[in-house]
Structure formats: C-alpha cells, structure tokens
Amino acid sequence: MEQSSLEATVDKVLVQKWIAEIGSDAPAAVPLLQAVQNEYGYLPREAMNIIVSETDISASQLFGVATFYSQFRLDPVGRFIIKVCHGTACHVSGADRINTALRQSLGIKDEKEDTARNGSYTIEDVACIGCCSLAPVMLIGDETFGNLKGADAQRSLKKHARQHGEFLPGHEEKRSEADAPEKKSPGKKKKEML
Amino acid sequence: MSAQPSTPVTIIVGEGTCGIAAGAKDVFETFRDMAPETEIKTVGCVGMCHEEVMVEIFDDEGGSYLYGKVDKKSIPAILKFHRGEGALPGDHLIRSSVQPDGAEYLTRQTRIALRNVGRLDPKSLEEYRERGGYRSIEKILTDGISPEEVIEEIKTAGLRGRGGAGFPTAVKWNFARSAKGDEKYLICNGDEGDPGAFMDRSLLEGDPHSVLEGMLIAAYAIGASFGYAYIRAEYPLAVEHFGKAIQDARIAGFLGKNILGHAFDFDVKIKQGAGAFVCGEETALIASVEGNRGMPRIRPPFPAVRGLFGKPTIINNVETLANLAWIIEKGGAAYAGIGTGESKGTKVFALAGTIKRGGLVEVPMGMTIREVLYDIGGGPSTGRPIKAVQLGGPSGGCIPESLFDTPIEYEALNATGAIMGSGGMVVMDTRSCMVDIARYFLEFTQIESCGKCTFCRIGTLRMKELLTRICGGEGTMEDIDMLENVAHQVKSSSLCGLGQTAPNPVLTTLKYFRDEYVAHVEEKRCPAGVCKGLITHTIVKDRCTGCSICDRYCPVDAITGVVKQPGSWVIDQELCINCGMCVEVCNFDAIRVQ
Ligand SMILES: Cc1cc2nc3c(=O)[nH]c(=O)nc-3n(C[C@H](O)[C@H](O)[C@H](O)COP(=O)(O)O)c2cc1C
Ligand code: FES
Numbered sequence: 001m002e003q004s005s006l007e008a009t010v011d012k013v014l015v016q017k018w019i020a021e022i023g024s025d026a027p028a029a030v031p032l033l034q035a036v037q038n039e040y041g042y043l044p045r046e047a048m049n050i051i052v053s054e055t056d057i058s059a060s061q062l063f064g065v066a067t068f069y070s071q072f073r074l075d076p077v078g079r080f081i082i083k084v085c086h087g088t089a090c091h092v093s094g095a096d097r098i099n100t101a102l103r104q105s106l107g108i109k110d111e112k113e114d115t116a117r118n119g120s121y122t123i124e125d126v127a128c129i130g131c132c133s134l135a136p137v138m139l140i141g142d143e144t145f146g147n148l149k150g151a152d153a154q155r156s157l158k159k160h161a162r163q164h165g166e167f168l169p170g171h172e173e174k175r176s177e178a179d180a181p182e183k184k185s186p187g188k189k190k191k192e193m194l
Numbered sequence: 195m196s197a198q199p200s201t202p203v204t205i206i207v208g209e210g211t212c213g214i215a216a217g218a219k220d221v222f223e224t225f226r227d228m229a230p231e232t233e234i235k236t237v238g239c240v241g242m243c244h245e246e247v248m249v250e251i252f253d254d255e256g257g258s259y260l261y262g263k264v265d266k267k268s269i270p271a272i273l274k275f276h277r278g279e280g281a282l283p284g285d286h287l288i289r290s291s292v293q294p295d296g297a298e299y300l301t302r303q304t305r306i307a308l309r310n311v312g313r314l315d316p317k318s319l320e321e322y323r324e325r326g327g328y329r330s331i332e333k334i335l336t337d338g339i340s341p342e343e344v345i346e347e348i349k350t351a352g353l354r355g356r357g358g359a360g361f362p363t364a365v366k367w368n369f370a371r372s373a374k375g376d377e378k379y380l381i382c383n384g385d386e387g388d389p390g391a392f393m394d395r396s397l398l399e400g401d402p403h404s405v406l407e408g409m410l411i412a413a414y415a416i417g418a419s420f421g422y423a424y425i426r427a428e429y430p431l432a433v434e435h436f437g438k439a440i441q442d443a444r445i446a447g448f449l450g451k452n453i454l455g456h457a458f459d460f461d462v463k464i465k466q467g468a469g470a471f472v473c474g475e476e477t478a479l480i481a482s483v484e485g486n487r488g489m490p491r492i493r494p495p496f497p498a499v500r501g502l503f504g505k506p507t508i509i510n511n512v513e514t515l516a517n518l519a520w521i522i523e524k525g526g527a528a529y530a531g532i533g534t535g536e537s538k539g540t541k542v543f544a545l546a547g548t549i550k551r552g553g554l555v556e557v558p559m560g561m562t563i564r565e566v567l568y569d570i571g572g573g574p575s576t577g578r579p580i581k582a583v584q585l586g587g588p589s590g591g592c593i594p595e596s597l598f599d600t601p602i603e604y605e606a607l608n609a610t611g612a613i614m615g616s617g618g619m620v621v622m623d624t625r626s627c628m629v630d631i632a633r634y635f636l637e638f639t640q641i642e643s644c645g646k647c648t649f650c651r652i653g654t655l656r657m658k659e660l661l662t663r664i665c666g667g668e669g670t671m672e673d674i675d676m677l678e679n680v681a682h683q684v685k686s687s688s689l690c691g692l693g694q695t696a697p698n699p700v701l702t703t704l705k706y707f708r709d710e711y712v713a714h715v716e717e718k719r720c721p722a723g724v725c726k727g728l729i730t731h732t733i734v735k736d737r738c739t740g741c742s743i744c745d746r747y748c749p750v751d752a753i754t755g756v757v758k759q760p761g762s763w764v765i766d767q768e769l770c771i772n773c774g775m776c777v778e779v780c781n782f783d784a785i786r787v788q
Contacts, residue, residue, distance in 0.1 A: 088390030133243030
C-alpha cells in the first residue's frame with residue numbers, strides 16, 4: 001500500500017509499561033494487543049516484536065491471535081475510524097448504501113481500499129453494535145449515528161470533519177455542492193433526532 | 195385535560211448506548227442548563243429504543259411523566275408545562291401518572307431479567323440496594339442455605355440457559371458442583387454474537403449489579419472462587435459500567451475474601467472479546483480467555499468437568515445470570531408459575547427491523563410471536579406487511595407470517611426449523627429478499643468459521659457461493675438442490691454449534707420461501723427488489739420534476755438530464771450500480787425499482 005506515511009512510530013517504553021501492567025504470560029496476549037491497537041489504531045510490527053522478545057508469548061501465538069480476531073488490524077488506519085454496522089437489522093435497513101455514500105464522500109474508489117487518500121478516515125464494516133432499533137447505524141470515532149440514509153451519513157461525516165479539522169477529499173466539480181445543505185431531503189425528519 | 199403537574203424534582207434521562215446515539219448527552223446538558231434547580235439523573239436503556247431519547251420527570255407530589263423522542267428543541271415546552279406555564283406536550287408524552295398507560299408496550303411485558311433496567315442509575319450500588327439488590331446473596335449466606343439447596347431452587351424454577359441452547363441451568367451446575375477439584379471457575383458469557391441482538395448489552399449497561407449478583411449466586415452454587423466476565427469489545431459502555439460495578443461491590447464487601455463475613459470467596463475480572471463470533475461458543479471462549487485463537491474443541495470433556503486452565507468451569511449467559519437473584523428472592527416456584535410446560539419464566543427479545551416499536555421486550559414464555567410483533571411491537575413500521583421474522587441470528591431461521599401463532603417455547607420454535615436463540619428478533623417486510631437474507635448469514639458464518647473442521651470451513655463457503663450465484667441471477671435449479679444437500683451435510687458433520695447451525699437460515703428460507711429462490715433462478719427476478727444483479731432503477735417521467743437531486747447524490751454519475759426539464763432525465767443502465775441512493779433522496783417517488 002502507498003499509505004506508508006500512516007505508519008506509526010512505536011514508543012518502546014510504553015509497550016514495556018503495558019507488559020508490566022497486563023502481564024507477560026499466555027492469557028495476556030489479547031489484552032496486550034488491545035492496548036497496542038488502542039494507542040496506534042492498528043498493530044505496528046515493531047510493537048509486536050517488542051512483545052515477543054519481552055514476554056513468554058511466542059511469535060506464533062501472538063501473530064495467530066492477531067490474525068484470528070477481526071478487531072485487530074495489521075495495516076495503518078486513518079486518523080478516524082468509521083464503523084459501519086452490518087448486523088442483521090442494519091443489513092435489512094440498507095447498510096450497504098451507507099458504505100456507498102461514505103466512500104463517495106471520501107473519494108475511495110478502489111474496492112480493496114478502505115482509507116481515504118489523505119489519511120483522514122478509514123471505513124470499517126463491523127457486526128452489530130447493539131443499537132439495532134436505530135438501524136442502520138454507524139460510529140465515527142466514539143460517536144454513534146442512527147436511523148441513517150445515505151445522505152444523512154454523508155452529512156454527519158461532513159459535520160464531523162468540520163468539527164475535527166479534517167478535509168474530505170474527492171469532491172471535484174459538481175460533487176462539491178452535493179454536500180451543500182439540501183432543500184428537503186426525506187431523511188431530514190429523522191436526522192433531527194440525532 | 196390533565197391535572198396540573200407540580201414542581202419537578204427529578205429528571206431522568208435514558209443513557210444507554212441507543213439513548214446516547216439518539217442524542218441523550220445533549221438532552222442531559224440542556225436540562226442541566228435550563229433547570230439547574232432540579233436533580234438530573236441518568237439510567238440505562240428502558241428498552242423502548244424507538245422512543246429514544248426518553249426522559250422521565252417526577253414531581254414533588256409523586257407524579258411521573260414519561261416522554262419520548264425528546265431533543266433539545268422540545269425541552270423548553272416540556273419544562274414550561276412542568277412549571278405550570280404551558281400546555282401538556284402531548285406529542286412527546288408516552289405515559290403519565292395522571293394519564294396512565296399510553297403504552298401497551300410495557301403492560302404486556304413481564305420484567306424479571308430487566309426488572310431494574312431503565313429504573314436505576316447503573317453506576318450506583320446504593321440504588322441497586324434500594325431496589326432489593328444483593329438481598330438474595332445475603333439471604334443465602336446469612337441463612338446458611340447450602341449450595342445444593344440453591345441448585346434445587348433453580349431446578350424448581352425450571353430455568354434454562356438463555357444463551358441459545360436452552361440447557362437446564364441446574365443440571366449443568368450439578369456437573370460442576372460434583373466435579374473434583376479445589377479450583378473452579380465461573381464465566382459470564384457476554385459475547386452476544388448474534389448480529390441483531392442487544393439484550394445482554396442492555397443488561398450489562400443498565401443493571402450490571404444484578405448480573406454480578408447472579409454470578410455470586412452461581413459461583414456459590416458450583417463452588418467457584420474466581421470468575422471472568424467475557425464482554426464484547428464492541429460494547430464499551432457495558433465494559434465501563436460492569437467494571438464500576440465490580441469495584442463498588444468489592445468496596446462494599448460483596449466481592450473478595452470472606453464475603454459478608456462468611457466462608458465464601460469470589461472475585462471477578464473482565465475479559466474483553468476481540469470480535470469473533472465463534473468465541474460465544476463455550477470451548478472457544480475458554481481458548482480465548484487463555485490467550486489463544488478462539489477455536490472450539492470436541493466435547494466431552496465438557497467444560498463443567500475440564501474447562502478454563504483445565505479446571506471445572508461453568509459458562510452462563512448474561513440473561514440467565516440476571517434472573518438468578520429474582521428466583522432466590524421470590525422462590526423457584528414463583529418463576530415456574532410463569533411460562534409453559536418445558537419453557538418456564540420469561541425471555542428477553544431485541545425487536546428490530548421494520549417494526550414500529552422496536553426495542554427490548556421481556557415476555558412470558560408461551561406468548562405467541564404474533565402477540566409480540568403486533569400487540570407489543572405495534573406491527574410494521576413501513577406500511578408494508580410483515581413477511582417473516584428472523585429468530586436466533588446466524589444459528590436461527592426465518593419464520594413466515596403463516597406461523598406467527600407459534601408460541602415462544604423452546605420446543606415449538608425448534609419445530610419450525612428456527613431456534614429460540616439468544617433473543618434477536620429481526621422483523622422483515624415484503625421489501626426483504628429471503629434469498630439475500632440467507633446469503634447474508636452464510637457470508638457471516640463463512641467469515642466467522644474458525645476453519646478447524648472441513649465441513650464448516652468449506653461447506654459454508656460453497657453455500658455462500660451458491661447463494662451469491664442465485665442472487666446474481668446465475669443460479670440453476672440444480673444449484674438449489676445442491677445447496678440443500680450441502681446444508682444437510684454441514685449440519686450433521688460440523689464440530690461445534692457454529693457449523694451445526696449455520697445452515698439453518700438456508701434451510702428455513704428454502705422450506706418457507708422456495709418460490710423466491712425459484713423466481714431468482716427461473717424468472718431472473720428478485721420479487722422483493724433487493725438483489726442488485728436482478729433489478730434496475732429507472733426514472734418515472736411523469737413524477738420527475740427535474741430537480742436534479744438524484745444526480746447530485748449518484749456516486750457513479752449515472753444520471754443525466756437538464757435541470758427543471760422533467761422529461762430529460764435518464765439513468766444510464768451501464769453505469770448504474772443499483773445502490774439505491776437516488777431512491778432515498780428523491781422527494782417525488784420518481785425512481786422505479788424493478
Ligand atoms: C457459534 C456459537 C456462538 C454462541 N454465542 C453465544 C453468545 O454470544 N452468548 C451466549 O451467551 N451464548 C452463546 N453461545 C452459547 C454458549 O456456547 C453457551 O451455550 C451458553 O453461553 C451457556 O450459557 P447458558 O446455559 O446460560 O445459556 C454460542 C454458541 C455457539 C455454538
Ligand atoms: S444490527 Fe446494526 S446495530 Fe444491531
């Protein structure tokens with residue numbers, strides 16, 4: 001991937017601190033990786049190497065665990081992660097459309113990619129996040145948005161970007177006005193709840 | 195109309211995950227700013243998720259008013275009313291002590307597991323105590339009730355596991371009780387893997403102490419001195435509230451050594467899941483807690499004999515545990531008095547999909563699916579009829595409208611080909627394609643299959659491929675037969691529950707909605723208008739106003755025309771990806787899906 005610029009610099013002392021706090025035996029593998037990912041958004045190779053050399057956890061166990069659980073990512077991510085729920089309720093309420101809409105706003109064209117070119121946002125599909133009555137649902141960072149239509153998702157993203165000083169790429173020509181406040185979108189009533 | 199309210203003294207805002215998603219934090223702050231003289235508290239999810247944000251206001255004469263769909267803008271009117279300065283905000287009022295029961299939603303329910311959820315501040319041990327909390331474990335310890343007697347009481351109650359399999363809780367506990375070993379473990383299963391269910395989240399978030407007290411009772415019964423709560427990482431609020439409950443209980447002496455001065459030690463640690471459906475399965479969960487890949491193993495030996503770190507281990511679901519304190523307090527017979535034959539007590543369901551009043555409902559066993567959907571759920575939310583309901587998620591099946599009079603009982607539901615499951619109940623109307631639903635679940639189980647056994651690993655993949663082909667209009671009648679054949683083989687030859695139940699969504703849809711499969715194959719048509727390979731989007735000329743909004747939202751620039759010239763707009767079928775964005779944004783219903 002050409003996103004090597006997103007690669008994190010690992011702080012060895014920090015990783016050692018987690019090891020001291022969480023433990024260095026086999027059951028510590030998952031919580032250690034969770035601590036690493038919490039900090040860096042993904043699992044930098046360097047951090048994993050530190051864990052392997054400074055604990056009783058073997059490389060095969062650690063990498064085995066890291067590739068088994070869907071929570072863990074081995075590639076760098078954008079500054080914010082958008083989690084789009086693809087649970088049953090969200091699936092039947094049009095979750096796919098949320099992805100299409102967000103990818104459009106972020107200018108992600110290649111199907112295999114999930115991070116905007118400028119490293120702002122990464123789109124991730126997740127299983128149910130437990131607010132099925134508000135389906136379809138997405139999370140931007142820790143913030144939950146429900147009862148979404150495609151256009152609402154774009155609007156919420158735009159607002160989030162504005163609040164966090166992020167720039168949405170891929171808005172060429174007429175696309176740039178697509179996010180201008182619409183006249184009356186049918187999704188409007190729902191959106192007021194958010 | 196209604197009597198004048200008197201001065202508000204307490205304002206309660208529902209702050210479960212769903213409440214927060216609907217804007218509860220904003221509502222909370224607005225109340226704090228506008229009514230600084232009033233006490234403002236937060237509670238967990240009341241369960242009426244369709245009404246979020248929910249606010250309850252108590253006045254100084256004991257009157258109470260429950261409001262739904264509250265946002266910043268509606269707060270001034272609500273406060274005016276309570277200060278005697280304005281009319282009752284009727285649009286938002288769900289029920290009040292002056293006008294009781296606008297909501298059949300609550301009256302048809304029997305709340306045992308959910309008895310406190312939405313009624314107390316989940317972060318307050320005192321409030322749980324005030325509502326009778328920790329009285330059951332106190333009674334057991336101070337009255338010297340033996341573990342055997344506790345198990346007997348649960349047996350009398352007829353409680354069966356709420357995690358899906360419905361195994362009698364007392365029988366399982368007896369295995370662990372009689373298993374040899376000085377060290378035993380109790381695990382609370384809060385992995386809640388069914389992607390359409392949120393009962394356990396709501397319990398852990400909204401009433402963590404009742405789950406913790408349930409763990410104490412179970413641990414005492416089996417003789418465990420340490421427990422783990424395995425909670426999905428996707429539920430940060432549940433982890434936070436349960437963690438706080440553990441801390442507070444430790445300080446209050448309900449956890450630790452010599453609990454309440456008796457010879458009973460127990461403590462709990464939280465383990466966060468890392469996103470693997472199979473980890474809800476007992477042996478995979480154990481592997482995961484031990485720090486390994488969550489791969490199931492062959493049973494026997496059952497975990498009750500050889501479980502976590504090789505020691506006897508009992509795994510109970512969150513909801514199962516939440517029932518225990520109630521049963522000990524009121525007696526097993528009282529619990530068994532609710533429900534029917536082999537299915538005693540109540541079951542919590544997470545009602546979602548195309549239903550008017552979605553949310554959490556707890557109903558006595560024996561109530562029919564129809565009663566849950568129409569009397570409590572209020573029927574479809576879309577104006578289109580309900581076609582089917584999906585029970586049990588990836589392990590369950592779709593029950594057609596014609597079987598909605600089936601009572602909610604383990605055996606009766608199994609007979610339909612679906613299962614009780616953990617409580618996910620996703621309602622689908624005529625715009626849901628049953629073949630697509632089957633494909634959706636197989637895609638899910640195929641990804642989630644741990645890969646250990648061949649039938650599950652390859653079988654789910656083959657089924658997914660066949661279903662994808664059928665959804666794409668490339669299937670043949672032989673494919674349908676092949677699908678059925680593979681489904682039966684995966685069911686009979688897989689190692690764990692994941693593979694054994696993975697074919698259920700396929701088999702039930704084939705059984706009840708075969709005509710939809712045939713339409714996809716023979717007519718190359720998706721009757722519900724869902725499957726992208728079989729539908730087209732076109733503009734209805736006499737409805738179109740030429741406003742161009744569809745063009746602005748089309749992600750692939752497939753729509754062209756001249757602004758304000760209705761007749762000029764067309765969708766280029768070569769470019770169109772059938773995403774449906776245009777349908778959503780069109781204000782004039784001018785896009786036809788065929
Ligand atoms: C693939 C699979 C996933 C499961 N997921 C869960 C789950 O998320 N939560 C749960 O409580 N039980 C789940 N179970 C059932 C558990 O294995 C186990 O039966 C249950 O936790 C026992 O508790 P109970 O007797 O109180 O129901 C799952 C089973 C299988 C086969
Ligand atoms: S299915 Fe999306 S929140 Fe549950």
